[in-house]
Amino acid sequence: MIQFVNVYKSYKNKPVLQNINLTVNSGEFMVLIGASGCGKTTLLKMINKLNPIDQGDILLDGTSVTKMNDTEMRRKIGYVVQDGGLFPHLTVAENISIILKSLGMPKKQQAIRISELLEMVDLDPSYRDLYPSQLSGGQQHRVGVARAFAADPALILMDEPFSALDPVVRAELQDNIVQLQKRYKKTILFVTHDMDEAILLADRICIIQSGHIAQCDTPENILKHPANNDVGSFVGPNKLWSNPEFIEARDIMKTDPYRISKDRTVLQALQVMNHYAVDSLLVTDKQGIDGIVWLSDLQNFQDYTSSLEDFISTDYISVYEDTSLKKIINTIDYNVSGIIPVISHEKQLVGYLTKSILLSSLSKQYETSDVSNTRSGII
C-alpha cells in the first residue's frame, strides 16, 4: 500500500505538486494521468526517491520512504521507463540479471529465473544473448517489463512505458501487463498521458492537473462523472461512447415504458399501441413483468374482447439496469427484439430500451461539439 500524505514539491520556487493525498491499495492497478508537465512523472519518481520530497511524506506499507535506504528500497520496487530502459552494453539476460546479481542470487538460479521471466513476457529463450540494439522496440519493452518483475517486487512503477510504441505492439503489451498484474497480484503505478490506455488498464485513474489531483476514481466514474469541466475536457467529450463497456442500460434507457395490465383486452392493447405507435407492450403487475405482447400476435385475431392474458409472450430478453451497452449489443437479436425491458436486480421494471434508442445512443459517439442546428434538409 502506498500513501501520499500532503506531498508538496517545488521546482525553482514554483510548486509543481501540491496537496497530493492519495492511497494506492495493494494489488491495485493505479494509473496516473495528466497532460505533459502536470507532475505525474515527478510524483512517480518520488516514490523510489529519484526525486526528493520537499514536504509531506510517502509511506510504503506504513513506513516513510525517507527512512529507507535508497538502494535497498529500490531493489524491492520494479521500475519500467519509456524506452524500456535497457542498458545497451548488456545482453537481454544480463539486463535482467543485473538486479538478481545485486541481490546475491546464485548464478544457476538466475538462469532459471531469466527463463521464467522471458516466458512470462512471451519472449523466446533464444533472445537471452541478444543485445538491445538487436531487438525491436516492443521486444525491448518486454525485456524491460521482465526486468521489473525479476526480483518479484510487490510494487512496480511504470513511467509511460508504452508511449513510444506503435498501436498494435502497444495493445499486445497492454494485454500482457494486465494479465501479469492480475496473475501475480502486483501493485502497479502506471504513468501515461493516453486516456484510452488508462481506461484499458486501470482499476483506478488518478487525474493530475497542474500539480493537483483533479479526480481519482474508477475509469467508469471518471467517464460518467468528470469532477469538473477540465477533467471532462481532458477525458474528451466522446470518450464514454467509445468505451461501451462503461455505458450501462440505465444510462440510456427510457423510463415510463408503455405497459399494460394482463387483465386488459386485446382491443385495449391495440389502442395503446396505436396511440403510442409501438409494436409491443410490456405486461406488468405489482410483482414485476409478466411478459410482453406483440402487435403482430394481436393484429390477426378478431375477437377483440378476449383477454390479453392468452397473448403474453415470454419470448423476450430483459436486461439488468447495470448491464453494459457492449453486452446488450452483443446479445440481442435485432430481428426479433422490439422492446427490451430494463429491470432492477429485484426484478422491478425500471425502464426500457428499443432498437432506436440503442442506435441513437451509439450514434452519439460521432457527435462533435459543433453540430449544426439544421433540422431539415438532405445530408
Added chain:
Amino acid sequence: MSTFFSMFLERKEELLNLFIEHLDMTTMAVFISLVIGIPLALLITKNKPLAVIVIGIANLLQSIPSIALLAFMVPFVGIGQKPAIIMVVLYSLLPIIKNTYTGITSIDPGKIEVADGIGLSPMQRLFQIQLPMAAPFIMAGIRISAVTAVGTVTIAAFAGAGGLGWFINLGLNANDPNLVLLGAIPASLLALLVDYILAKLEEVVTPEGLKPPAQIIQQTPKKILTKRLVAFGLCALMLAIPVSSAISAVVQREERTIVVGSENFTEPIILGYMYKDLIESNTDIQVEERFNLNGTPLAFAALKRGDIDMFTDYTGVVSAVLLKLPLETDTEKVYQDVKTIMDTKQSVLVSEPLGFSNEYVISASPKAAETYHLKALSDLIEQAPQLRFGCTTAFSQREDCLPKMKSQFGIHFKSVLGLEGNIRYQAIDSDKVDVTDAYSTDAMTVKVKLVPLEDDLSFFPPYEAINLLRKDLFSKYPEIKPILEKLDHAITTEEMAKMNYAVDVDGKKASVVAHDFLVSKGLVD
C-alpha cells in the same frame, strides 16, 4: 642503408636495452596517468565548474613545451627517469581525463536514472553501467596518450633518462642521420606495437552491444574468454617488463655506486666514459651513467641534488652561467675563481684542468685567410666588411660573443648568417661563408681545413675543461681521489678534437674511443 644496418648490428644490444628502457618509461607513465586521470575524471563529472578548471589545467600542461617542462622539473625532482616519467604523465593526463569525462558525461542521463531506479548502488552503477558504456571513449584516450607517450619519452634522454632518445640525441650531435634513425625507427615501431596491443584491449573491453546491430558478432563464452586472456596477457606483459626491470634495478643496485653525469654532446660523454672506465677498472665500485643531461644548469642541479656525483664542464661556462661572475678573460683567474667559489659557496669540488680547452675560435676558410691575410682576431675586425660570417645563433645572441664584438670593436660583417652545428662547416667548405665560430676541440676542425684566428685581443673567456664533483664523494670513497686525478692535465686540445672526430665523424662508440685513449696513455690496461 648498409651503414645503418651495420650500425644496427653493432649496437643491437644497446638498442635492446634502450628499447626496454623506453617501454619501461612509457608504460610506467601511462599507468600512472591512468591511476591519476581516471579517478580524477570521474570526480569532476559530478562538478561542472571543477571540470572546467581541471580540464583547463590539463590543457595548459599540454601546451608547455616538453623540454621546458623537463628543465623546469629537474631542480625539484632531479634527473633520470623520475622527471621524465612525471613529464610524460603530465602530457598523458589530458587525453585520459578528457576522454573519460566525455565518455561518462555523454551517457544518456535516462540510463543513469534507470540504473539508480532499479536499485544499483553508486559503485555498481559506476562499474557495471558507466565505465563499460564509456569504455570506447576511455580506451581511445588511453591509446592516444600511450602513443604520444612513446614519442614524448624520447625527450626524456635530455634529462639523462635513457631510452631511444639517447640514440636520437647522439645522432643529432654527430649530425648522423643513421644514428637518429636507429633511435627513431624503433620508437615508431614501439608506438605501433603499443597501439596494436591497446587496440586488442579496446576490442575486448568495448561491449559488443555498443556496436551497430549489424556488426554485433554473437560469440561463444569460450571465444570471448580466449580473446580476453590474449589481450590482458599482452597488457600484463607490457606492465610486467617495467615492473620486473624496476625490481631487478632495486635488487641489483650495489651499495657502492658512483653516478657519473654528462651533458648531451660528444665531448663530455667521452670524458664521462673515461671516468667510468677509470673507476671501474681500478676499484670494485659500480658506476652508473647519467649521460645526456641537457645543459649546464640541469647537470648542476642534478649534482647538487645528489642525482649524479660528477660531471665535466668548462671554466668559462661555470663562471658565467652558474656563478654569474663578470666577464674575465684571464685563464688562471677564471679557474681559481670558479674553484674557490664552488668550494666555499656551493660545496662542489673542482678538479685540476683536464688539459684541453674548448674555446670559441673564430676560424676562416683557407681561401679567405689567404685573400684577406687573416691570422688573428685583430685582422678579422679590420677585414670584416668584406667577409661573410656564418655563426651559431648562440654566438650571435650571447652577450659575450657577437654583441660584445660589435660594441667593443665596432665589427661589421658583410653578412651574418645563422647556422647550426655541422652545417657551419659545410657552408664554409662549400664557400658559402668565409668565417665561422668554431670550437677548439670541434671534430669538424679535423675534417674541414680551417685557419684558426689567434685571440690576440683576449676577447674570449677561457673554457678549460674541468670536472665538478660532490664534496662528499671523496669522504665516501677516498680511494678514487688519486684515480680521478689521473685525468688532470692529461688531454690536449688536439687529442680531444681527434676523439670527437672519431665519434662524430667515424661513428665510433664514445665508450670505445674513451677506453682506447686511456689505454694509449697507460691509464688502464
